[in-house]
Amino acid sequence: MASKDRIQRLKDETRINILDASLRIAIEEGWQSLSMRKIADAIEYTPPVIYEYFNNKEAILLELTRRGYLILSKDIQAARNKHDLPASQLEAMWLAYWDFAFANQELYQLMFGVQINCCCGVVEELPESKNPLNQFREVILSLMNSANPSPDVICLKYYTFWSVVHGLISINILKRGYSDEMNNQVLKVAISDIINSIAKAT
Known part of the structure; x- marks a missing residue:
């Protein structure tokens, strides 16, 4: 159970990191500059990892809208x-x-x-x-x-x-x-x- 909790916690942290990185890119460069590759580079992951959490950039934007x-x-x-x-x-x-x-x-x-x-x-x-x-x-x-x-x-x-x-x-x-x-x-x-x-x- 402890192992499952740790895995879930890491997943939750990665998801938050993706959202935080996306917002930082928007603040620094504007929303038009946001891309899945830029997000991946910002958190030092490969783009396919991002897609494990969000189907596309629009899904990230929607989740940030929810946060707002x-x-x-x-x-x-x-x-x-x-x-x-x-x-x-x-x-x-x-x-x-x-x-x-x-x-x-x-x-x-x-x-x-x-x-x-x-x-x-x-x-x-x-x-x-x-x-x-x-x-x-x-x-x-x-x-x-x-x-x-x-x-x-x-x-x-x-x-x-x-x-x-x-x-x-x-x-x-x-x-x-x-x-x-x-x-x-x-x-x-x-x-x-x-x-x-x-x-x-x-």
Whole structure:
């Protein structure tokens, strides 16, 4: 049993090493430079070994996308837990979303297809990709509790938030943004205005 456990542990470590190496290559050279051979060279294995763990490069990208959503969900939840009022929670959660995007820029690009081809249909099937949406929906519902909103209305409010925040992130990833001061001002004003509009509607 000990031998089987050790073998499984080594397999798990190799799988993590493949994913970590893939992300390092993307950070250093861009996603367009990623290849199975480069990954193999980075961890000093032969390419056939990589294929024992992942069928192709797309499978690696999908697993890294899953990792990105798990990290994002954890960050959003941590931000929410610091506050009691829904309005404060929403602001903190969207600021955490913003911080995640730039602390993990390559993962964010992969998750949302910013400057990289995204198999969005496949990504949408990942259970983890639904986590941020569900987390935000819960708080939006709390903020709108007295209005008894329909799921479509909650989705609209979420999409309004996301369109603004994701749009501003994408602009900056594409190097078309302005100063950090202006970004922060636009971000906070937009979030605050949407929160206020929801609160007034209830």
